[in-house]
Amino acid sequence: MxxxxxxxxxxxxxQFxxxxxxxxxxxxxxxxxxSEYVQKTDEKTYLPxxxxxxxxKYYPASSVQKRLHSIHxxxxxxxxxxxxxxxxxxxxLANHCESS
Known part of the structure; x- marks a missing residue:
């Protein structure tokens, strides 16, 4: 929920x-x-x-993939x-951090 x-x-x-x-x-x-808000809003969602x-056979790695590869x-x-x-x-759960 x-x-x-x-x-x-x-x-x-x-949908909208x-x-x-x-x-x-x-x-x-x-x-x-x-629904009234959705109809009146001009905040269009960018949907690339x-x-x-x-x-x-191979695809270029993204900068994030390269960084993770280097870290590894x-x-x-x-x-x-x-x-x-x-x-x-x-x-x-006991919160032991509160006592310090």
Whole structure:
């Protein structure tokens, strides 16, 4: 349920090609109020088109990909930039930072 506003904004943007700030979802709680905002807004969403490139054996790396590649080769034993894991916490948590 926590992703409802972001999902709604995404669908509005895709369907009507307008940018709606998240605070408008909460300040206009009815469909009627929100639709009036969408109809009146001039904040068009920038929807870039991705053009197909011809098939190649290799493609040039982006600057971000190059940076991550360089970071990895500094210390190949670490993968701190990419930590594919989930941490599930159950029960109450104590905040030990407040006492210091």
């Amino acid at each position: 926590e992703r409802v506003p972001s999902t709604l904004l995404s669908r509005i943007s895709k 090609q307008v940018q709606v700030p998240i605070n408008e979802i909460f300040s206009r709680p009815t469909i009627k109020e929100l 088109t991705i053009e197909r490139v011809e098939h190649q 080769h500094i210390d190949e034993t670490k993968m701190t930039y990419n930590m594919p894991m989930v941490l599930s916490i159950e029960g109450a």
